[in-house]
Amino acid sequence: MASPAKVRKVAVLGSRAVGKSSLTVQFVENHFAETYYPTIENTFTKPIRHPTTHHEYMLEIYDTAGQDEYSILNSKHALGIHGYMLVYSVASRASLEMCAVVRDKILNYTGMEWVPLVLVGNKLDLHQSRQVSTEEAQKLAKEWNCAAVECSAKLNQGVAKAFETMLMEIEKQTGGDSEPPKKGCVIQ
Numbered sequence: 780m781a782s783p784a785k786v787r788k789v790a791v792l793g794s795r796a797v798g799k800s801s802l803t804v805q806f807v808e809n810h811f812a813e814t815y816y817p818t819i820e821n822t823f824t825k826p827i828r829h830p831t832t833h834h835e836y837m838l839e840i841y842d843t844a845g846q847d848e849y850s851i852l853n854s855k856h857a858l859g860i861h862g863y864m865l866v867y868s869v870a871s872r873a874s875l876e877m878c879a880v881v882r883d884k885i886l887n888y889t890g891m892e893w894v895p896l897v898l899v900g901n902k903l904d905l906h907q908s909r910q911v912s913t914e915e916a917q918k919l920a921k922e923w924n925c926a927a928v929e930c931s932a933k934l935n936q937g938v939a940k941a942f943e944t945m946l947m948e949i950e951k952q953t954g955g956d957s958e959p960p961k962k963g964c965v966i967q
């Protein structure tokens with residue numbers, strides 16, 4: 780009998796209305812809704828294959844309510860999480876700035892200097908109203924030693940790649956170990 784796929788837990792974080800739910804729903808259920816319903820908290824699961832090792836994993840995706848500078852990162856955002864997708868809209872500079880705030884909170888909360896992280900620029904289809912260039916996001920990702928991707932949940936462009944990149948970032952670090960890194964103390 781085949782051994783069960785390894786579970787990898789991913790939290791999707793970022794400002795309100797950047798498309799966290801749309802991205803997740805497009806990836807898991809292959810559809811897109813124009814109507815905006817603010818998320819409270821949702822969990823999704825989907826099998827995924829590592830693009831280079833071709834090993835199969837089960838992704839557990841935590842779609843969160845949008846964060847702002849006053850949100851407190853709670854244990855649900857950090858406990859047992861293997862990787863973080865920090866989502867911004869390419870049409871909103873403020874939402875990119877929020878990714879930096881959220882990243883600081885993750886590092887503070889986990890006590891880590893580095894965690895597997897993907898900077899995800901969504902709403903790539905909004906060419907006319909772009910406020911964040913690809914180069915700027917890549918530069919930031921380099922500073923943070925993380926990956927950067929751009930996508931459109933609406934057009935289903937780059938969506939699967941965003942999650943595959945997340946898996947690769949996680950596996951780069953765990954090297955196949957199923958436990959997320961532990962350091963410092965995590966207050967519950």
Ligand SMILES: Nc1nc2c(ncn2[C@@H]2O[C@H](COP(=O)(O)OP(=O)(O)OP(=O)(O)O)[C@@H](O)[C@H]2O)c(=O)[nH]1
Nearest residue numbers: 796797798799800801813815818845902931932933
């Ligand atoms: N043009 C465009 N609109 C998008 C895209 N992704 C999401 N949207 C729209 O943006 C709005 C917000 O999308 P959500 O997925 O609900 O955003 P969210 O980040 O989950 O929002 P919160 O739950 O409040 O944090 C909705 O009206 C979506 O239809 C995209 O790729 N392109």
